[in-house]
Amino acid sequence: MDNGFAISVRNLVKGFGGFTAVDNISFDVRRGEIFGFLGANGAGKTTAMRMLCGLSCPTSGSGTVAGYDIARQAEEIKRHIGYMSQKFSLYGDLTVSENLTLFSTVYGMSDKDIRLKSDMIFKTLEMEEMKNCLVKDIPVGWKQKLAFSAATMHAPDVVFLDEPTGGVDPVTRRKFWELIYQASSQGITIFVTTHYLDEAEYCNRISIMVDGRIKALDSPENLKKEYASGTMDEVFRIVAKDAKRGD
């Protein structure tokens, strides 16, 4: 990561048969940056994200994540990233501490580190009393914070957040974003997708994908200036209005 980029992608293409899901995208994400990855349904966000996480091999083009090549060093990448999605994050039938132990064991942390790190998380999240509760019994807000902590426990270079705040109330959503700020201030790079466009404003820079291509990429202020809009919502609608694909 000598170039200071946590993610660096050049001319990335992914095709499925005759369909080009990701069509020649290039971008860089600085270390410690909060990068919003937006796009209409079916724009190719998920496909692009899978390639960055080392889950799928690009058809052509190249890229590095945390300094590792996405085509050749998928296993290394997986060790150096964290992933959290709204759909799946934690096992509901395990307790809070069992979940943390499980996820950190997966990343090869030592028992001692796991204990230290877990205790720290319980303290910072103020959930020491809940550590023996089943995850399915704790409120949504806690679940989310916990999932984020589980995804960052092994001190990854980059965390991928796939619509982390869907359906969550505004108060919890904000607490969650504070955790993201915190992680980013510790040098962790955040790569996040969301449908809430007000959340896009929290990002340092955002990209908007339309039909497999990145049609806009800049800081929220610059984008608003460029498209003469007051909110990111308007920007998004202007950029994405000619989208031809659904998902």
Place this chain on the structure above:
Amino acid sequence: MERYIYEKAIDVQSVSKQYGKIQALEDVSFSVAEGSMFGLIGPDGAGKSTLYRILTTIVAPDGGRATVAGLDIVKDYRKIRAEIGYMPDRFSLYPDLTVNENLHFFASLFGVSVKDNYDLIAPFFDQLVKFPNRRAGALSGGMKQKLALGCALIHRPKILLLDEPTTGVDAVSRSEFWDMLAVLKDKGMTILVSTSYMDEAKRCDRIALINGGRILDMDTPERLVAGMGDNLYNASARDMYPLLLALRDMHEVQDCYTFGATLHVVAGADFNPEEISVRLNRMGFDDVEIYPAKGDIEDLFIKLAGNG
């Protein structure tokens, strides 16, 4: 055909529902005027879906009464079913049947023909007609949503009950969907819609903010926002997160939270923006700006839910 006489298309009085230990709904009352659009605004788990299950007569409430189209939800539940169109909170059509097969099947459940009622759904359905033989499971998110709405409307219901129709849908499709609802409302349909997106609240005539099974507040969106007072300020600086922490530490600040590009500061009794700016400047925030903000539904929700 019998004509029911009612002004309140939906009338809910002190409805409660408990699932095991969880109080899903607690003493919920509201009413929806005929031909209006009413929004239930609240996060997942607020009790919205339970309320829909009660109004669609799938479950009975533990306490309280409710009428839909002037009909009692317990006594007249069979009659209600012909009057309502219901779109549940997740895609609930047959994924292995085609667009046409789904539409015709739901029409047949109500004993109507697609042809007779097609005019109602035509404004948004014409896009789907291009692929009548595509399986519903293979449609895009926005298209699925249109098909689901079409199936809910094909028997020309008087009242449309939509549970989180825009969840997981991108901003463009969401805004299109609300445009479709506006057209239906203009045709005289009563619409009860729920959402977890606070910004959609302003598209409704009246809204109820709901959280933890209780209604926090209820009125027109404009009046709700207007009633919030003027103690709300924007604050911004280069380093937002340290600024957030610094502001929270000040005793004049009641609450401070992120709000898009700026922070929203709920001012306490002796909050003086100039004085706070000076203090922050001294702390190293040399580019801090503080100016009055106009609150919206989301601020109101944070205020109400935070206190509760």
Place this chain on the structure above:
Amino acid sequence: MPVFISMIKKEALHLMRDSRTMTVVLIMPLVLLLLFGFAISTEVNNVNVVAVVHRHDDASRELIEKLRANPYFTFKGIVPFCEVEPMLRKGEVDAAVILDCDKGATAYQIIVDASNPSIGQTATGYMESVINGGMVSPVSVRTLYNPRLKSAYNFVPGIMGMIFILICAMMTSVSIVSEKETGTMNLLLVSPVRPRTIILGKIVPYFILSCVILALMLAIAYSVLGLPLSSNIVNVVWVSLLYIVLALLLGLFISTIVSTQVTALLVSGVLLMLPVIMLSGMIFPIENMPSLLQYVSCVIPARWYISAMRTLMIQQLPVSYVVTEVSVLSGMALAVLFLAVKKFNIIQ
């Protein structure tokens, strides 16, 4: 009744779209029938046998000729006594017959490898009958109903008992539960369609499918497997229909108590299929079970169905001989119907 018809049409579409399941459902009964009918059987063929003859005479020559001619045996030759045990141990032969002629009377000894008891017993039985065949036996044996002791006869009722539970109970429960999972059940329930129409609309298509399968299986059983065809087939059909209805109701009942397709599969698989295979008498005779298991087997519908089918299909006895079985099956059907309807109403 257009709603009902459109429900059935919809269900038929589901079935046709799911071509893999459909293939399995139609092919499996046939494969099972043919497999059990031809390939797998409890008959013992090709018993390798050697003879030890101390002195050749007419009697020994005659016996060896008979062994050679018998289709169940493969005669491996005459060997000295000391080689018998090594050959048995190596598995080269399954049995040996030792002839000792002494003063005109021939004494026989049969040595048999009983490591597989059923082969051992059967081989012994065959051998005895071959040896006795030449003489006047004190016992005269007549095998009724299945004179050639064909095991296919025995398996046909068993396989039918299993297939109908599989198709009716499992598929019905899975298809109802899948509507719960996709949420479409809620849409059906909030429509003006009555719950009983919904239930019938789910059950009738599977009933029709089961009838097709019943016809297929009977056709195979009577033509290819050669079960004796008689007017009793009418009784076979209506008792089978009764059993099919019971299985459908079981599937309906399961669908009211579980909420995911996986649990529906597990419950119908473990709770219905295993007992059918193990305890219904399809493979292991009920009479040989410990008395506790015999009692348990009484609650398994397939036990009664298989027993009735044996009486009707193989013994060809009139329907008055299966009154117990039919009344037990009917009673069970009523009980399950009662439970299912009760549970279904609670859900609402």
